[in-house]
Amino acid sequence: MLITDKPAVLVQNSLYWLPTGNLDVFLEFDLERQILAVIWMPVDLVAKGCYDICVTCAEDGGLGFFCVLQLDYIAQLWKRKTDYHGVASWVLGRTIELDNLIPSNLAGKLPIVVLGFAEDNNGVCLWIGGVFAIVHLESLQFKELFKSNRLFHCHPFESVYTAEADIGGGHDGADLLQNT
Template sequence: MGPRSLYFVPTVDAPNRVPPERFGLQFEDGDQFMPLGSRHGLVFVIHLSLSRVLVWDPVTADQHLIALPPGLMGHLNRTMVHGAVLRAAGEDQHFQVVLVVADDDYDMQDRQMLACVYSSRTGVWGDIISAPLPPKVPIGSRPLMVSPSKEAVLVDNSLHWMLFGSLVGILEFDLLKQSVAVIPTPVGVVSSHGRHELTVVRAKGGGLGFLIVIDFCAQSWRRKTDCHGVGSWELERTIELDKLLPLNPEKRAHLYIVGFAEENNVVFMWTSVIGLFLIHLESLQFKKIPHPSMLAHYLPFESVFVAETCVGGGHDGAVAGGQDRGTMKKRTVVLADETL
């Protein structure tokens, strides 16, 4: 096997298409790494071989290798360390990295959620932020973990990750309060069904959303908070995917949710029959992505394009932050790990 790489799969047509060869990230043969997400024109990768996190700007080719915080190093070989990258409002140079861990080591005294924030402005990690796991989280044969196959979703001022194992839930990190919490999924929706696909999304009009797909039927849920601060879920929409997708009944196959583009409210899915495709959750527009029909690790990469800036010979170029967003067009491509 040769060196592993990350490469881009464009999702827009010419002339707005960015040539896939314009971007790419190579790793040395034998390197262990995991792409965990992208946001605000930056890609976030955890480099397991180096015990570092990598923040990469595909447009400028800038790379930032950051040592993991000592307080989380011990978790790297025991559980899933997940995270996210983001820029503060109005920032075009500096960024933040948030790492999260569900520390479920079967010790009732030490079961907790951990988070740590890095600022490129200061160049240091902050203190470890912790909170005990809710008492209702059972101790089972499958420890609670942050899902490695689902990237974080930014909703308002909080980042959200899917949890799985002894509990299916949502880990929330509040960027303003610098706190972590667990949000339960809609009661009975997950536990009452067998094989399913689920992900955090942005609800229609804003707010936290939750999407679950069972047998080509998708349910979109919205999180509400009452005047007493008590949260609950409301079923917002049911989508009959078998009527939306070009599928013959006899050719149905399991449908996988492989990514969510939060700025465009687009969910990426894959089946062995269709391959990779996207669905806009509000308009329900369907589009097949021309890509080899393989199940891989896909991460939507959203950037902002301005007609006056040329990248790779195209009419629209990729830029990240620092300009009037009202004059820009958002474009989405898919970042793929070719070996998964």
């Protein structure tokens, strides 16, 4: 049984999860080969002050993850690299000073909860002191989505298809709705 509080992220041909209460491993399910594997984290993140993390897609389309080091109020983007011998290792891609990214009314030492990764938009969903927000990882733009003092699970998605209005109309009339 797998218990997780964050949605799976599709990276290339595999789904990745972070089991609840675990900052040591990711679970990988290869959709083509139907194989489940364990991928170990690069460092002891808890010792560095990281208590929340989410799987992401790296800039090159490979596996990555986003973590917040609460003690230093920074975020780190890690990516998995494979050398020419096929050996995979983790590389720190970028460090983000959250004081420079988060608006001053939210910045400070408020705890940050990482809710999940929006794949199509390349953004990380966060909850900071009653505000749900997204950080776009390419541009490092912070966007407040809504306010709520209740924290709940988040399953980011960016588009849905609406059904054809005609009876018996088929799938040729479906419209794509986008919300970014």
